[in-house]
Amino acid sequence: MSGEGNRGDQKAQCNGVKKHRMSLPAPMFSRNDVSIWSILKKCIGMELSKIAMPVIFNEPLSFLQRLTEYMEHTYLIHQANTTTDSIERMKCVAAFAVSAVASQWERTGKPFNPLLGETYELIREDLGFRWMSEQVSHHPPVSAFHAEGLQEDFLFHGSIYPKLKFWGKSVEAEPRGIITLELPKYNEAYTWTNPTCCVHNIIVGQLWIEQYGNVEVINHKTGERCSLTFRPSGLFGKELHKVEGYILDKSKNKLCAIYGKWTECLYTVDADTFDAHKKSDKKNSEEKKSNKQTSVDEEPEEMPLPDGDTVQVIPGSELIWRIAPRPDNSAEFYAFSTFAMQLNELEEGMKGVLPPTDCRLRPDIRHMEKGDMDSASAEKKRVEEKQRLSRKNRSKSTEEWKTRWFHQGLNPHNKAQDWLYSNSYWDRNYSLLPDIY
DSSP states (O other): OOSGGGSOOHHHHOOOOSSOOSSOSSOOOOOTTSOSHHHHTTOTTSBGGGSOOOGGGEEEEEHHHHHHGGGGGTHHHHHHHTOSOHHHHHHHHHHHHHHHHHTTTTOOSEEEOOOTTOEEEEEETTTTEEEEEEEEETTTTEEEEEEEETTSOOEEEEEEEEEEEEOSSOEEEEEESOEEEEEGGGTEEEEEOOOEEEEEOSSSSOOEEEEEEEEEEEETTTOOEEEEEEOOOOTTSTTTTEEEEEEEOTTOOEEEEEEEETTTEEEEEOHHHHHHHHHHHHHHHHHHHHHSOOOTTOOOOSOOOOSSSSOOOOTTOEEEEEOOOOOTTGGGGTTOOHHHHTTTOOOGGGTTTSOTTBGGGOHHHHHHHTTOHHHHHHHHHHHHHHHHHHHHHHHHHTOOOOOSSEEEEEOTTTOOEEEEEOSOGGGOOOTTOOOOO
């Protein structure tokens, strides 16, 4: 997009619905009667993307739609664009990186694996962005995405290869791939990778989710970075959902601290104040420990309850992000946020505009959303079999699969291998797309 004159026919561009839906057509089915163990006991230590799971364990979204939830808190990018101070911008970008995984809280349903060539687009004029994504590889499964501000004020792009492993009581998802945010106004680019996500108690008990690992957001222009740690819950859940770290200058001096919970909110505070608080916190917990004898062999079966519901706010802190509350009906609808409820919305007017590969037109997801599990299961088998057959036919004819909207290349900012957007999706020429459904 290069200015107003190039927007094309406004009608053709708009696939959005001005008034978005607030629920799904049907509530979710109970998973209580289905034994996941009978399927997973053969899979310990294996790569889960190759295992066909019954549709009851899914949620009615494709992984491409689930990725789009990165954009729920786009206002943080707009906020970054309004400040001339690079440290203030870093605070907003770091909060955006954390907010991007916040939608995973309590989301224990598995999104549908995208078919090769599957796409998804979303235009949200109210939030100021348009997004498109494509499944560019099936084995390994790689999803590439590209979003841009409607005022040409940012670019957000990347590719994710979610490596899933089953470890007996839990499933671990390591989202490999680089995420890049560009702010043209400041000629800045930021890159980071996501933390590891783990779903616990998948055999028995209440399912619960944690994220852990280090996330480093780098400003490639200034050399400043935000180094964050997503803490594992620990034995008694004291660290559950906690995120903390520092913004550092290019010489690695601490400029300020960031802390909070990825399920809730993030604050920023002076680094010395934060360090002093941590020191006294550690001293207090050590005193408590010495007064209380505990057994080290225990492992938390149920979800650990954190100390109190909210983040302990250190005096002098400034709030930089708070999660949008889930709607009251969220538990009936796969723990979806309001934003997630709207991702698979399909109005009559969209059908002539969307490419035939868009997830909204995928029959198994559509049936599941309507509560017809038998049809969803049958359609899931059918489209997966169709994909296998296409692959088999290609291997016989030496014909290679060509991605439509992305190509492989080096990320211009950190020179790592990446999938780069080929720029032609919004021209709306979809005549040569494959029939994947």
